[in-house]
Amino acid sequence: MPIQPGSSPGPAAPAPGVPATRFAVPGRIAVAHRTAVEWQTATLTEIRRETPHAATFRLAVPEWAGHLPGQHLMLRLTAQDGYAAQRHYSIASAPDDSGHIELTLDRVPDGEVSGWFHTVARPGDTIEVRGPLSGFFAWPGDRPALLLGAGSGVVPLMSMLRHHRARGLTVPLRMLVSARSPGELIYARELGAETTPVFTRSAPAGMPVGRMTAAHVAPLLETQPSDGWEAYVCGSNGFAEHASRLLVEAGQPVERIRIERFG
Incomplete structure (x- = not known):
């Protein structure tokens, strides 16, 4: 999927066990x-x-x-x-x-x-x-992460979630993922309490059906870590713009939102 990066925060060191990399412009990890x-x-x-x-x-x-x-x-x-x-x-x-x-x-x-x-x-x-x-969308595991994805946009976010679990990281991580239906939710068997699903076409009994809204995003930002959240958004152009707008409206600094779009 082609990458269309936006702005980013300052650099950070890689987590233990992650291949060493060098840092270039703020927020972007240089690729060898x-x-x-x-x-x-x-x-x-x-x-x-x-x-x-x-x-x-x-x-x-x-x-x-x-x-x-x-x-x-x-x-x-x-x-x-x-x-x-x-x-x-x-x-x-x-x-x-x-x-x-x-x-x-x-x-x-x-x-x-x-x-x-x-x-x-x-x-x-x-x-x-x-x-x-691409070092722009990379998450070294060193900062609190909000992950928002739709459809196969959950793929790079799942790499982050799996890394968080495999390393036993204590840094906060939360994920909000949108799918058409439970049967189309990729990695459904692996998702746990850190993940909130949103279903746009059909949902289990008692769950609302519809697009991601402020009611889904705002609770993620109610509790702020001392150094704030880093947000990672992945999906179609329409989803990326919509989800980013919801984050900004909920108080997430625009310079701390990283976006990867399907092209």
């Missing part, structure tokens, strides 16, 4: 030149169905340099005739030393790459990847 430009061969090792339209693909990347939660990579498929298709995809897995990363892909109508993954790909297939890319 080699990992950003060199292609590596990845082998598909596992496919897990998440929803009727989304699945997680686990890749073995022996030379993977490590990533920070929220970063993405470039993926390239090359046909036998030499035709190549490239796409940006957020990394769903938390940083670890397993030599594996995970991507969760929605099947996009007429999508060349997502269509291949959902209909053709099998364990043992190889693809090319380069990354990790």
Whole structure:
């Protein structure tokens, strides 16, 4: 997914166990030149169905340099005739030393790459990847985080949540995620008390149905950590603008909202 970053706060150090990076402009973690430009061969090792339209693909990347939660990579498929298709995809897995990363892909109508993954790909297939890319949307695990996502916009946020759990971090983290229905809520089995779901088409009995509103966002900001919240918003252009506006109206400083949009 193409990234359209906005403004950002000051720099912070990476959390223990996260690959070392260097810091460039305030709030943006610099990406190593080699990992950003060199292609590596990845082998598909596992496919897990998440929803009727989304699945997680686990890749073995022996030379993977490590990533920070929220970063993405470039993926390239090359046909036998030499035709190549490239796409940006957020990394769903938390940083670890397993030599594996995970991507969760929605099947996009007429999508060349997502269509291949959902209909053709099998364990043992190889693809090319380069990354990790973009330090703007990365969360090192060092600051209180508000995570707002819609649809597959939950993917980079899940990397943050998984990192928070795996490291036993005590820094506050809260997530608000929007889906059309419970059956289309990606990672539903993994979500816990830190997550509030919003359903726009159908919901369990007793839950309202509709778009994310101020009533969902304002309670997240009622309790302020001493150094404030860092907000991460991921989704379509429409969702990103709507959710960001709700955050600002609830009192979140605009310079502390990071946005990743589907393009």
